[in-house]
Amino acid sequence: MPKTEVILTSNIVGLGAESDQVKVAAGYARNYLFPQHLAIPLTGANKRRIEVLRQRRAEREAHEFNTMSELSKSLSKLTCLVKVKTGDDGKMFGSVTSGTIADELSHQFAITLDKKKIHLEHPIRTVGEHDVELRLHAEVKTTLKVKVESSNPPPAPVEDTRGREGREGRAEAKDVTREPRRTEKRGRPAEVRAEAKPAEAKAAPAKAAAKK
Numbered sequence: 001m002p003k004t005e006v007i008l009t010s011n012i013v014g015l016g017a018e019s020d021q022v023k024v025a026a027g028y029a030r031n032y033l034f035p036q037h038l039a040i041p042l043t044g045a046n047k048r049r050i051e052v053l054r055q056r057r058a059e060r061e062a063h064e065f066n067t068m069s070e071l072s073k074s075l076s077k078l079t080c081l082v083k084v085k086t087g088d089d090g091k092m093f094g095s096v097t098s099g100t101i102a103d104e105l106s107h108q109f110a111i112t113l114d115k116k117k118i119h120l121e122h123p124i125r126t127v128g129e130h131d132v133e134l135r136l137h138a139e140v141k142t143t144l145k146v147k148v149e150s151s152n153p154p155p156a157p158v159e160d161t162r163g164r165e166g167r168e169g170r171a172e173a174k175d176v177t178r179e180p181r182r183t184e185k186r187g188r189p190a191e192v193r194a195e196a197k198p199a200e201a202k203a204a205p206a207k208a209a210a211k212k
Contacts, residue, residue: 002025002026003023003024003025003026004023004024004025004026004029004041004042005021005022005023005042006021006022006023006024006029006033006039006040006041006042007019007020007021007039007040007041007042007046007047007049007050007053008020008021008022008038008039008053009037009038009039009040009053010037010038010039011057011060012038017057018053018054018056018057018060019050019051019053019054019057021042024039029041064137065137065139065140068136068137068140069137069140071111071113071136072134072136072140072141072142073142074111075111075134075136075142075144076142076143076144078109078144078145079129079145079146079147080101080104080105080108080109080144080145080146080147081104081108081147081149082096082100082101082104082146082147082148082149083149083150083151084096084127084148084149084150084151085150085151085152086127086150086151086152090127090150092125092126092127092148092150095123095124095125096123096124096125096146096148097115097120097123097124098115098116098118098119098120099115101115101118101132101144101146102114102115102118113134113136117134117135117136118132118134118144119132119133119134119135120132124146124148126148127148127149127150128147128148129145129146129147129148130145130146130147130148131143131144131145131146132144132145132146
C-alpha cells in the first residue's frame with residue numbers, strides 16, 4: 001500500500017500531534033485526515049506553517065496541563081460510591097471496571113473523564129474501599145478513592161425468642177417444683193398445721209368421755 005507524508009494539524013492519539021511529520025497510508029490521508037482537517041500534505045508551502053502549528057501545540061499542551069492539574073486536586077478529595085449486587089455470602093456478582101467508575105464520576109459529580117485515564121491493574125471484585133490511580137496527563141497523576149457497597153446487604157441475624165422463652169419457662173417450672181420440697185424438709189405447710197389443730201381439739205373431749 002503506497003505511503004504519503006503529511007503534517008499533522010491536530011493531536012491524534014497513537015499517531016502524533018500538531019506539527020509532526022508522519023507517514024501514513026495514502027488512502028487514509030486522502031479519505032480521512034485531509035477531509036477532517038487533521039493533516040495537510042507535506043509540501044514546501046505547507047512547511048512554512050510548521051512553526052505556527054508548534055506554537056498552537058504548545059498552547060494546547062499548557063492548557064491541558066493546567067486543566068488536569070486542577071482536576072487532580074478535586075478528584076483527590078472525592079469518594080466515588082459504586083453500588084453492586086452481592087450474594088448471601090457477601091461476594092460480588094460481576095466486577096467494577098474503569099468504565100463503571102467513569103460512569104459514576106459523570107453521574108455523581110458531573111465529571112467527564114476518559115476511562116483510559118482510569119488505571120486498574122484488574123477489575124475490582126470485592127466490596128470495600130479501593131485506591132484507584134488516575135493518569136490524567138503525562139505529567140499529572142492522582143488517586144481516587146472508590147467505595148464499593150452492596151445494594152442488597154444480607155439481613156441482620158434475628159434472635160430466636162421462642163427458644164429463649166422456652167428456656168425461661170423451663171427454669172420457672174423448676175423453681176416451682178423445688179419450692180414444695182423445701183417446705184416438706186422444714187415441716188408441714190402452715191395450712192396443714194392449721195387444719196390439724198381443730199381435729200385434735202375434737203379428739204380431746206372424746207378421750208375424756210371414754211375414761212369416765
